[in-house]
Amino acid sequence: MSDRLQAYEIFAELMDRKSFSETSRILRVPQATVSKQIASLEAALGVQLFIRSTRRISPTAEAEELIPHVRHMLDARAEVLRVAHGELPKLSGKMRVAAPHSYGRRILLPQLVEFMDLYPDISIEVALHRSPPDLLDNKIDLALSGATILEGPYHQRLLSTHRWVVAGAPAYLDQKGRPSLPMDLEDHWLILPEVFPSDMLTFDSEDGRQSIEIRARLTGNDVDFSEGAAWQNAGLAILPDWMLGHDGALEQVLADYVLEPIPVRLVFPEAKIIPRRVRALIEFLVERAGRM
Template identity: 25%
Template sequence: MDQLNAMRAFVRVVEVGTFTRAAELLDLPKPTVTKLIQQLEGHLHAQLLNRTTRRVTVTMDGAAYYERALRVLGEIDELDQSMASSQARPSGRLRIDVSASFATDIILPALPGFLARYPEIQVDMGLSDRPADLIGENLDLAIRAGAIEDQSLIARRIGEMMLITCATPGYLAKHGTPQHPRDLEDGHLAIGYRRAGTSRIMPFTFASPKETIEIQGDYVVSLNDGTGYVAAGLAGLGVMQVPTFMAMAHIASGRLVPILTDWCTKPKPLHIIYPPNRHLSNKVRVFVDWLAELFARNALLQGKPLLPCPGGVAAEALAHQSEQAA
């Protein structure tokens, strides 16, 4: 029995929940994966998996073996990596998932420089705002804004994103300019932003030195993608709260007008997230370091508001709350 390959096959089946998907990710025939795990169970004299026609579940013995096998395989991978030449050029396919706005506004314009430095790396980039299944989709990393809900993921904080409330001149001419956040609940439309995979509309949040307010305004359109969200705002469909890096050019051109500037908005932490218990390859390491440097050079991705926020005390408190939540 090839015990190492059998252990790798077992770990992958546990992670993705099916023999078929595990075989695809391991680039092995499904019968080979089945045989490896049968041999492993025979070698251990223990049943590791319960199999039905619909699903695969882990036995108590299998759960215990999975935890130990994961550590052993991680140490082997780390040993192999440490023995490789430190001068070896990073290479291979890098699978990442980011929002379309980060891709188009931040990453893609700078990517030629990265690829010129590492010409043997190939980047497969998925664009979405939804929570990524890093293991099931075989992703190396993803970039996400907000608190990390899956605490099993490894996260590296690379910045903080501020929001600004704005609308088009045409919208404001028709509906008037709100003077207080509560005005958005009377005679105004708010463009709705839905978290991908849910129907929940995210509220607008405002803070002054005296109070914090959440507004759930009426809307005629909601979206689950940041790029589409900004396009709806530019079409005059309502008031929106948008990341400053996405609004900056449109405000400078006069297509958007900042409103309620006496109020701050809660910053959102930015993270690179990785699958748990995975050794980072050279290609992932250099890309993560490059991303961190890229985001660090952009003041609007490091918690700096596009316009001065009078509620400085509230802004500092909100930033502290955001840090604690992350």
């Protein structure tokens, strides 16, 4: 073990014990080593971590700010070692996860099932929504956010990037024709979800950027509604790309013209210590997103 890593382990134990002698006993190292490593860590960081007196020690504000990061680092190292030895960390407990309706059913659900197979002692309560809930009021541990940016005391991490696409039912396209250029959409009624971020469709292609005004015949507050309307031959729907390819009911058009991206973010409340089960789910989802 490196001296710096040992210093962090001693620091974490000392934060719990508030005693050099007790820390020495628990870690089975000489008390002089405890004092030396703490002094070395303070010198390296350029801050005082403990106020020492003849009867007790007290952590400084800098130590209180540092300790959650140190515990996170030590936990992560321990999990890496367990995985390297073919072990999965023992995780248990309950999590509340929020996700947009369509993404939750089509993308998140199979990933959660796989995650729970790995960690059978974890239970997950899923809240599917059309508009993001307040994470703190609803005790949400982790939320997935698409087009809507969540404001508040939250950490946000990009999970993946999807695209808006234009799609229609094959029967509708056979009857009305398949557009080959963005300007051809002027001959079609469009079905638009409220979460679409603009009143213009802006396409990028090898020929440059083209924008057309949206003439929405039908709007709804849910992308599943837009998909259903397209099934009913009501027009061409603007949909996230994750809604295509599952059942083949809708056909994408203008595939050579790229609409704006949909960033999918992982959002979780700011906290000094993120529960290990939540961190495990975050890393699992990030790893799975890399396979898509």
